[in-house]
Amino acid sequence: MTAGGTATYRRIGVIGGGAWGTALALAALRAGREALLWAREPAVVESINTAHENRDYLPGVTLPPELRATGDLAEIGACDAILLVTPAQHLRSGCRQLAPHLRAGVPVVICAKGIELDSFALMSEAAEVELPAGTPIAVLSGPTFAAEVARGLPTAVTLACADTAIGAALVEALGSRTFRPYLSDDVVGSQIGGAVKNVLAIACGVVEGRKLGDNARAALITRGLAEITRLALALGGRAETLMGLSGLGDLTLTCSSLQSRNMSLGAALGQGRTLADILAERRSVAEGVYTAAAVVGLARKKGVDMPLCAAVDAILNRGADLDETIAGLLARPFRGEGN
Structure with a gap:
């Protein structure tokens, strides 16, 4: 009208x-x-x-x-x-x-x-x-x-x-x-923030389930935001969009509360439960389970480094051992914060 x-x-x-x-x-x-x-x-x-x-x-x-x-x-x-x-x-x-x-x-x-x-x-x-x-x-x-x-x-x-x-x-x-x-x-940037945060929320849930501490969760959120921003820029989005509600806002909420379906799923994984058992008892969709492989595939196509998302994909879809994956992330070379 x-x-x-x-x-x-x-x-x-x-x-x-x-x-x-x-x-x-x-x-x-x-x-x-x-x-x-x-x-x-x-x-x-x-x-x-x-x-x-x-x-x-x-x-x-x-x-x-x-x-x-x-x-x-x-x-x-x-x-x-x-x-x-x-x-x-x-x-x-x-x-x-x-x-x-x-x-x-x-x-x-x-x-x-x-x-x-x-x-x-x-x-x-x-x-x-x-x-x-x-x-x-x-x-x-x-x-x-x-x-x-x-x-x-x-x-x-x-x-x-x-x-x-x-x-x-x-x-x-x-x-x-x-x-x-x-x-x-910024239609592109707004979508990247919403999609990738679901994957990172699973990672934050694993931190919660494995009792790795609040410092680790804060670090993961911050470095995860860097991954989101890199992918958004590669697709034509704007960095300032990711500092707003559809980026930092959504990431902070979803990675800070077990009310999040994705974070609660990651917490259950961190406690040692299998993905199949977790999904079998749920009616609602945890989008990060399906988005993880897509994010990693898109990042690879665009030449964007997203190690946290790749780790979640490896755990969910490639049978990677949880503790070995965490150890691999912690053994990564030191680098400048802007990278």
């Missing part, structure tokens, strides 16, 4: 009925918008519409009757703006299913954090291939725990869009007193 030449987005469609999708739908309602949530599972749709609770993914949070769920993508396609909250490795297929229902000019906001495993594509690159030509694409990233957003606790995020007018309209549509988007035009 337009008013006075400026886009306005009153009906917000959210694709993804997990905790984060539900929390973002609540954020849109608090911003004074209509919100429609698409979920793949009929049981989730039924639970939201009749019990006003997402019992499977966000139990204990009462949802307002104004939040309606659907299993029909055509209904989502009729919205003014769409938030894409699918798991990162399924984002491409989600875009492909959405494309026939998408009206021209409707912006799609990517809210998934990851890098595609098979192609090493960023989420925006995968979306551009599958969505109709000319579809405006934005990225929402930053330090967010879904449960806190759902409860209306204060949260700040980055909203990145190459078209700053569309980006500003999206900020206006989603922003409220407790959900505060900060506008950026």
Whole structure:
């Protein structure tokens, strides 16, 4: 919709009925918008519409009757703006299913954090291939725990869009007193921060599980930020973006709390549990498990040194011994801090 030449987005469609999708739908309602949530599972749709609770993914949070769920993508396609909250490795297929229902000019906001495993594509690159030509694409990233957003606790995020007018309209549509988007035009940098921090959070969890101390965790966060920045620069992102919410902010949150799915997974690994056992008891996705190999592959393709991410990938996907991997990192040659 337009008013006075400026886009306005009153009906917000959210694709993804997990905790984060539900929390973002609540954020849109608090911003004074209509919100429609698409979920793949009929049981989730039924639970939201009749019990006003997402019992499977966000139990204990009462949802307002104004939040309606659907299993029909055509209904989502009729919205003014769409938030894409699918798991990162399924984002491409989600875009492909959405494309026939998408009206021209409707912006799609990517809210998934990851890098595609098979192609090493960023989420925006995968979306551009599958969505109709000319579809405006934005990225929402930053330090967010879904449960806190759902409860209306204060949260700040980055909203990145190459078209700053569309980006500003999206900020206006989603922003409220407790959900505060900060506008950026660095779509690449905003995605790299959100993707790689999940891998580093697993490493910080291992530090916690192995009781290596707070000094080690602080060092890992700092050197991990250097890895994120190197990769973002190699892909055309900006260093200052990584000093903001989608970089340092997201990294700090995810690497400092066992509320993080990725950090808690790493902690369990550090305590000696197997990855297969950890994943078998979880319903929600720890994106870092799948992103680790993609980050390492993309870094190798771009000639970027990312030893911490490579260590996580080796532990998760290559059968590397945990203690030997830690010892290998600690035996690396000393170097200048800017390297």
